[in-house]
Amino acid sequence: QGTRYDQERLLRKSCTLYVGNLSFYTTEEQIHELFSKSGDIKKVIMGLDKVKKTACGFCFVEYYARGDAENAMRYINGTRLDDRIIRTDWDAGFKEGRQYGRGRSGGQVRDEYRQDYDAGRGGYGKTVQ
Amino acid sequence: MSRRRHSDDSDAGQPHKRRRTSEPSEIEERLESLICRVGEKSNSSLESNLEGLAGVLEADLPNYKSKILRILCTVARLLPEKLTVYTTLVGLLNARNYNFGGEFVEAMIRQLKECLKVNMYNEAVHLVRFLSDLVNCHVIAAPSMVAMFENFVSVTQEEDVPQVRCDWYMFAFLSSLPWVGKELYEKKDAEMDRLLSQTESYLKRRQKIHVPMLQVWTADKPHPQEEYLDCLWSQIQKLKKDRWQERHILRPYLAFDSVLCEALQHNLPPFTPPPHTEDSVYPMPRVIFRMFDYTDDPEGPVMPGSHSVERFVIEENLHCIIKSHWKERKTCAAQLLSYPGNNKIPLNYHIVEVIFAELFQLPSPPHIEVMYTTLLIELCKLQPGSLPQVLAQATEMLYMRLDTMNTTCVDRFINWFSHHLSNFQFRWSWEDWSDCLTQDLEKPKPKFVREVLEKCMRLSYHQRIIDIVPASFSVLSPANPVCIYKYGDESNRSLPGYTVALCLTIAIKNKASNDEIFSILKDVPNPNQDDDDGEGFSFNPLKIEVFVQTLLHLAAKSFSHSFSALAKFHEVFKTLAESDEGKLHVLRVVYEVWKNHPQMIAVLVDKMIRTQIVDCAAVANWIFSSELAHDFTRFYIWEILHSTIRKMNKHVLKIHKELEETKARLARQHKRRDSDDDDDDDDRSTDREDGPLEEQIERLQEKVESAQSEQKNLFLVIFQRFIMLLTEHLVRCETGGIDVFTPWYKSCIERLQQIFLQHHQIIQQYMVTLENLLFTAELDHHILAVFQQFCALQA
Numbered sequence: 001q002g003t004r005y006d007q008e009r010l011l012r013k014s015c016t017l018y019v020g021n022l023s024f025y026t027t028e029e030q031i032h033e034l035f036s037k038s039g040d041i042k043k044v045i046m047g048l049d050k051v052k053k054t055a056c057g058f059c060f061v062e063y064y065a066r067g068d069a070e071n072a073m074r075y076i077n078g079t080r081l082d083d084r085i086i087r088t089d090w091d092a093g094f095k096e097g098r099q100y101g102r103g104r105s106g107g108q109v110r111d112e113y114r115q116d117y118d119a120g121r122g123g124y125g126k127t128v129q
Numbered sequence: 130m131s132r133r134r135h136s137d138d139s140d141a142g143q144p145h146k147r148r149r150t151s152e153p154s155e156i157e158e159r160l161e162s163l164i165c166r167v168g169e170k171s172n173s174s175l176e177s178n179l180e181g182l183a184g185v186l187e188a189d190l191p192n193y194k195s196k197i198l199r200i201l202c203t204v205a206r207l208l209p210e211k212l213t214v215y216t217t218l219v220g221l222l223n224a225r226n227y228n229f230g231g232e233f234v235e236a237m238i239r240q241l242k243e244c245l246k247v248n249m250y251n252e253a254v255h256l257v258r259f260l261s262d263l264v265n266c267h268v269i270a271a272p273s274m275v276a277m278f279e280n281f282v283s284v285t286q287e288e289d290v291p292q293v294r295c296d297w298y299m300f301a302f303l304s305s306l307p308w309v310g311k312e313l314y315e316k317k318d319a320e321m322d323r324l325l326s327q328t329e330s331y332l333k334r335r336q337k338i339h340v341p342m343l344q345v346w347t348a349d350k351p352h353p354q355e356e357y358l359d360c361l362w363s364q365i366q367k368l369k370k371d372r373w374q375e376r377h378i379l380r381p382y383l384a385f386d387s388v389l390c391e392a393l394q395h396n397l398p399p400f401t402p403p404p405h406t407e408d409s410v411y412p413m414p415r416v417i418f419r420m421f422d423y424t425d426d427p428e429g430p431v432m433p434g435s436h437s438v439e440r441f442v443i444e445e446n447l448h449c450i451i452k453s454h455w456k457e458r459k460t461c462a463a464q465l466l467s468y469p470g471n472n473k474i475p476l477n478y479h480i481v482e483v484i485f486a487e488l489f490q491l492p493s494p495p496h497i498e499v500m501y502t503t504l505l506i507e508l509c510k511l512q513p514g515s516l517p518q519v520l521a522q523a524t525e526m527l528y529m530r531l532d533t534m535n536t537t538c539v540d541r542f543i544n545w546f547s548h549h550l551s552n553f554q555f556r557w558s559w560e561d562w563s564d565c566l567t568q569d570l571e572k573p574k575p576k577f578v579r580e581v582l583e584k585c586m587r588l589s590y591h592q593r594i595i596d597i598v599p600a601s602f603s604v605l606s607p608a609n610p611v612c613i614y615k616y617g618d619e620s621n622r623s624l625p626g627y628t629v630a631l632c633l634t635i636a637i638k639n640k641a642s643n644d645e646i647f648s649i650l651k652d653v654p655n656p657n658q659d660d661d662d663g664e665g666f667s668f669n670p671l672k673i674e675v676f677v678q679t680l681l682h683l684a685a686k687s688f689s690h691s692f693s694a695l696a697k698f699h700e701v702f703k704t705l706a707e708s709d710e711g712k713l714h715v716l717r718v719v720y721e722v723w724k725n726h727p728q729m730i731a732v733l734v735d736k737m738i739r740t741q742i743v744d745c746a747a748v749a750n751w752i753f754s755s756e757l758a759h760d761f762t763r764f765y766i767w768e769i770l771h772s773t774i775r776k777m778n779k780h781v782l783k784i785h786k787e788l789e790e791t792k793a794r795l796a797r798q799h800k801r802r803d804s805d806d807d808d809d810d811d812d813r814s815t816d817r818e819d820g821p822l823e824e825q826i827e828r829l830q831e832k833v834e835s836a837q838s839e840q841k842n843l844f845l846v847i848f849q850r851f852i853m854l855l856t857e858h859l860v861r862c863e864t865g866g867i868d869v870f871t872p873w874y875k876s877c878i879e880r881l882q883q884i885f886l887q888h889h890q891i892i893q894q895y896m897v898t899l900e901n902l903l904f905t906a907e908l909d910h911h912i913l914a915v916f917q918q919f920c921a922l923q924a
């Protein structure tokens with residue numbers, strides 16, 4: 001319960017967003033361009049496949065100011081990047097290791113089990129392949 | 130007060146929505162909720178809801194009077210789009226409880242005075258309008274309202290006050306008349322006539338030098354861009370001619386006339402406008418943005434004319450809705466679309482016009498630009514059969530009028546359009562714009578298309594852009610954003626520094642340290658060896674060239690790679706760029722390497738400023754240097770300059786804040802020492818820090834002064850360079866007998882205006898210096914006019 005309170009406190013002060021549902025082909029440059037519309041970006045950390053070390057469809061965007069991150073949540077969340085609706089969420093802060101997917105095959109968990117075909121995310125889910 | 134009524138996916142707020150301090154009782158929360166919700170979509174009629182609510186509140190008055198007063202005052206201030214709903218409610222309450230009505234009026238006057246004292250002028254207008262509508266609800270006696278307006282108008286007789294002060298009081302008076310003009314004129318026609326004639330003479334004599342600076346288009350066709358008071362005056366004159374008949378405003382109180390006219394009215398206490406002080410900051414003047422008229426939607430309901438009071442009320446209400454809901458785009462879109470009168474007015478056109486009015490507003494939009502993009506997308510989602518067509522029509526119209534559109538507004542148009550397209554697979558009928566292909570590339574239309582395509586590429590990738598435009602548009606397509614490495618090819622081996630570049634490449638790939646890099650660079654000859662600069666460390670452009678070219682080339686893969694490179698070899702950068710010429714040269718080399726990738730240049734410049742490899746003045750000088758003349762009118766250059774200025778401004782604010790915080794800590798410490806209280810054990814341990822705190826304050830004071838001086842210097846450099854550049858052009862044109870007004874000139878003079886407008890608060894501090902040093906009477910009148918227009922903004 002202590003850690004949950006701490007976690008919520010971190011989220012409330014955070015300037016970092018988790019960004020999901022990216023295409024594997026979306027570049028840091030594209031992310032930087034889009035998310036700069038709500039303020040100056042401190043850092044973009046691309047999410048990587050743990051095995052292949054290639055982009056696996058998520059990233060972290062850290063702003064200098066909390067207000068800029070809030071505006072990203074208001075106006076960039078739920079809009080399109082590379083023709084895909086992307087989702088943003090508050091993140092407690094990047095820590096080394098969190099840039100890797102946690103799925104068994106190295107990518108994100110959601111790409112392990114999904115049944116649909118998604119050309120921007122490696123085709124079928126890993127278990128289907 | 131929480132106005133959040135819908136659970137929202139795009140909620141940016143905190144996980145906890147309940148207040149943590151005193152938990153309000155359930156009944157108070159319920160009252161707040163009932164009052165906020167009245168007027169929203171409901172199964173019952175508005176009248177029966179109001180009647181019911183009035184009954185509930187009347188019953189709760191004995192126990193919750195102050196809370197109810199507070200909530201009603203707040204909705205009057207913050208929900209102006211529901212003005213008449215709440216004035217009716219207050220009217221009903223007054224009819225049932227005369228004393229409550231009186232207390233409410235007193236509370237409103239107190240709130241009005243408070244708002245004026247703290248420069249909350251926009252909200253004060255809503256309060257004035259609310260009070261005036263209370264006349265219609267028989268809460269306030271008409272003569273006392275007229276008396277208040279007489280005091281407002283008499284502000285125009287004050288001496289030595291800024292025009293913007295008189296403007297506000299005039300606006301507060303005129304903008305209430307659509308609601309209450311009829312009633313006031315019926316009761317006090319002589320007084321009203323006098324007020325209106327005083328208004329007319331004020332409007333005739335007030336100066337309007339500032340207007341050109343605030344206009345979105347420089348042309349008056351098809352719609353004149355009117356100054357806001359002039360437009361409002363025309364609307365009120367027309368209203369008077371129509372015998373004050375106003376049919377657009379929803380007036381729920383009409384249904385309760387029999388009840389309300391039995392009520393006793395209150396007299397407003399005499400209201401003296403608070404005097405002008407040094408701290409008073411009045412709203413800036415505005416120009417009314419118009420892009421549509423009744424000819425643009427021939428099938429639908431007729432759009433009210435530009436001088437009709439209906440147009441004013443609709444626009445006011447739509448702006449108020451955006452102001453209330455801008456943080457929640459889905460709610461905002463829904464609220465805009467449920468504006469009453471949907472079948473009598475072409476609502477989609479009004480909404481699009483109001484949104485673009487805000488997006489293009491000068492000096493700045495009321496809200497962050499990206500909000501408008503996503504708001505329009507939400508509106509398209511809610512009205513897929515109609516709104517996208519209106520938006521396409523608007524885009525076409527804006528494109529057609531690019532030749533006379535203010536450069537700053539074109540910037541915003543570019544950003545909006547490219548971002549919008551990226552949400553709709555970049556689908557657009559580009560062939561419709563083929564006319565721009567035959568024009569000089571520097572003309573506004575082809576320039577606009579080029580910049581849009583460049584921005585579209587940043588949101589996608591190069592090949593995508595090649596694919597989405599017709600082949601004929603290739604001349605406008607952006608360059609492939611690849612790095613240019615001058616030492617890359619064997620054929621370049623005769624270039625000075627080539628071998629060192631090879632050496633460096635290998636060293637860096639082998640994870641060389643800064644020291645190793647220094648020793649490799651030691652062997653680079655200095656082409657400036659013969660120039661005696663007298664300084665200890667001489668500037669060696671070749672060293673800089675070889676190092677920066679090689680490093681940026683090796684790190685070209687992504688922004689992250691480049692940032693790591695800057696960080697790893699920070700020491701080398703700092704040393705090479707120690708002098709002013711060094712800084713300038715670093716920037717030049719960055720440009721040479723990355724001129725195909727403006728986005729990369731921008732992020733590198735940003736990083737180099739933040740890590741103090743270059744300073745803001747160096748960036749300003751680089752932008753105005755001859756090497757960049759070719760790119761001078763490109764959008765990315767001005768993004769870089771304004772971003773640089775913003776960083777400088779934020780830096781000054783940050784240190785200032787640190788200084789204030791440290792001063793406050795010292796003050797608290799002194800207070801603790803002076804008081805006899807010793808129950809704060811923790812704080813006592815910090816008492817010993819007094820000396821260090823004072824030292825800290827002294828250091829911070831110096832830091833603030835040095836930062837402010839750097840900030841002022843930055844602006845002076847920028848203005849100086851503008852003046853030089855523009856004067857050169859003007860002299861050349863005059864001696865050559867050519868027309869001054871080339872596309873380059875228009876762009877440059879508007880960029881100068883943009884500096885003034887975007888950073889007006891800071892620049893106000895330098896007025897004396899600017900007047901005496903730079904914008905003197907000897908200056909060409911074209912350039913001086915910009916300065917004079919700026920001075921007129923807050924005069």
